[in-house]
Amino acid sequence: MVAELLAPPHMEERMVLVTAGSNAGNYIIAKTFITPGDYVFIPEMTYPQIHILLRSVNARMVPVAGDQDGMRPDLLREALEKSSDGRSKLLYIIPHGDNPTGITLSEDRMREIYSLACEYDFLIVEDDPYYFLQYDKQVRSSFLSLDTEGRVIRVDTFSKTIGAGVRLGYITADQPFVKKLMIQHALIMSHASPFSQVVTSELLSSLGREGYIEMNKNNAMKYKQLRDMALQAATKHLTGLCEWRKPDGMFLWLKVLRLEDVTEMVIQRCFKRGLFIVPGCEFLIDSTQPSPYIRVSFSMISQDSVDKGFQILAEAIQEELKKAAPEI
DSSP, rough: HHHHOOTTTTTTGGEEEEEESSSHHHHOOOOHHHTTTTTEEEESSSHHHHHHHHTTTTTTEEEEOETTEOOOOHHHHHHHTTTOOSSSEEEEESSOOOOTTTTOOOOHHHHHHHHHHHHHHHHEEEEOOTTTOOOOSSSOTGGGGGOOOSOEEEEESSHHHHHHHHGOOOEEEHHHHHHHHHHHHHHSSSSHHHHHHHHHHHHHHHHHHHHHHHHHHHHHHHHHHHHHHHHHHHHHHHHHTTEEOOSSTEEEEEEEESOOHHHHHHIIIIGGGGGOOOOOOGSSSSTTSSOEEEEETTTTHHHHHHHHHHHHHHHHHHHHHHHHHHGO
16 A cells, blocks of 8 residues: 555565554654664654653654744754754654644655755654545655655554554564564564454455545545534634634644633633643643643534534633733
């Protein structure tokens, strides 16, 4: 599937390792390739599990800020220059439908980042669970598609296509890397669940390549409808209170205007009213730092629930702004 969809260079020199989902895959990669003290470059806002994972192997995490198009290559270069003691090891990135921002990197930006990987000699861990959840403009390229030097380790999962419960994913990388990963994988868990592997294999055999792609297109259409429903409700209730962009993936990333931090508001005003959203601080390396951002998941919403949810959020923001008025 990887070879047919992404067409990476010299695929015959690569191998695939089946894992118990993408989190397990990322952990195995970190345990295999990171020595305590190595620099790992990550988006300034990223999946919190990665912070926990990298701390567990004593990596030095270096956050790199982005813009509306994702991680900025110029700021990545600056970070690399400041960390130029030979310990730059990995870049971790979610290229399509990023968690939490919903951004999909353009091929041009991928090429810029990949060029830096070649220049500064580090590996790219491409964690791509939302590849099939690009809604308005498909970017079929990936870092693996551009990988002429064998420095990309791609992590895929079936959790967003077949179902989270199967706990099954796979790593694609050059053979020497995969052989090292296999040793670490065997030490940690022997192998992914045989039951999940058999069920998934039978389903994929039954669907075939075209059937699997069609299934994902249908799933993407359903999620796109939910995304558009969330955008409509946000426009109705949050215009003038928040800024956002049209996302891929499963999350709407809101920036609350005129508030430096929303953590207390989310906990004290939203949670207590039954609205469960994630404050932006949770996606920072230091979660005690202030953040005006909120991540909203739209993967399981209904028209009534999203309308009510954004109404609660709007009321909470207005109350917080009134409270903060003397200080603004």
